[in-house]
Amino acid sequence: MPSSDSAPRMAPHALRGFLLSHPAHFIALGFGSGLSRVAPGTVGTAWGWLAYLVLQAWLPPLAIGVVIAVSLLVGWWACTVAARHMGVADPGSIVWDEIVAIWLVLWLAMPMGFWGQMAAFALFRYFDAAKPGPVRWADGCFKGFGWRGGFGILFDDLVAAFCTLLVIALWRWFW
Numbered sequence: 001m002p003s004s005d006s007a008p009r010m011a012p013h014a015l016r017g018f019l020l021s022h023p024a025h026f027i028a029l030g031f032g033s034g035l036s037r038v039a040p041g042t043v044g045t046a047w048g049w050l051a052y053l054v055l056q057a058w059l060p061p062l063a064i065g066v067v068i069a070v071s072l073l074v075g076w077w078a079c080t081v082a083a084r085h086m087g088v089a090d091p092g093s094i095v096w097d098e099i100v101a102i103w104l105v106l107w108l109a110m111p112m113g114f115w116g117q118m119a120a121f122a123l124f125r126y127f128d129a130a131k132p133g134p135v136r137w138a139d140g141c142f143k144g145f146g147w148r149g150g151f152g153i154l155f156d157d158l159v160a161a162f163c164t165l166l167v168i169a170l171w172r173w174f175w
Contacts, residue, residue, distance in 0.1 A: 015093055018086070027074060028082035030095035042125055044095025048102040049121055055103070056110070064107050071100045072154065080150025089143055090153050098128065101157035109168050123167055127160035135160045 019029050026032075033047035034040045055064050075096040082094055105120050106112075112120065127135050138159035142152025 022081065022085065024078040024081035025085065027078035028094045028096045030099050033099075034093040034095035040092050040095055041098050041128060044098040045102050045121060045125060045128075047095075048099035049106065049117065051099065052103050052106045056106075061107065061110075064103070068100060068103050068107060071096075071103070075100050075154060076147070076150050079153040080145075080147055083149060083153060084145050089145060089149050094153055097154045097157035098124075100154070101128070101161040104158070104161045105164050105168075108165055120164060120168060123164040124160055127163045128157055131156070131160075132163075135163060 015029070015035050018025055019032055019035065020026065029035060030044040030047055033044045036043035052064075055067060059067065079094055079096055083089060083091060086093075102121065102124055105124055106117065109116070109120055131139055135156055139152075139156040142148050142155055144152070
C-alpha cells in the first residue's frame with residue numbers, strides 16, 4: 001500500500017534512475033532539480049526562476065501565459081503519475097509545483113529588477129515552506145493518490161503563489 005506521508009522512500013541513487021524511466025517523472029522532478037539532497041523545493045524554485053528568465057527572453061507575455069496554463073495541465077498529469085509510481089502522496093522531490101508557481105508569480109509581477117525578483121522568490125519560498133493559514137488549508141484539501149492527489153500537489157503552491165502576489169500588490173500599493 002502506498003504511503004501517504006511526504007517523505008520520499010527512494011534512495012537518491014534510485015531517484016536518478018526513476019527520473020529517466022518515464023516522461024512524467026522527468027517533468028514532475030523538475031528536469032532533475034528535485035534530486036537535490038538539500039532543499040529540493042528551493043532548488044526547484046530557483047530552477048523555475050532561471051527558466052522563466054529564459055522564457056521571458058524568447059516569448060511575449062501572452063505566450064508565457066499559455067506556457068504556464070499548459071504546464072499546469074501537464075504538471076497535474078506528471079505529478080499524479082510520479083507520486084503514484086513513487087508510492088508517496090506528495091514527495092519532496094516532486095518540484096514541478098514550485099516551478100509553475102514561481103512562473104506564475106513572476107509572470108504576473110513583472111517587470112521587476114533583480115531585487116524585486118529575489119523578494120518574490122523569498123516570499124514564495126516562505127509561503128510554500130512555512131505554510132501559514134491559507135497555504136496550510138490548501139495543503140490538506142486534496143491529499144491522496146490519483147488525479148485528486150496530483151492536483152493537491154499543485155494546489156498548495158498555487159495558493160502560496162497567490163499569497164506572494166498579494167504581498168507584492170500590497171507593497172506596491174502602499175510604497
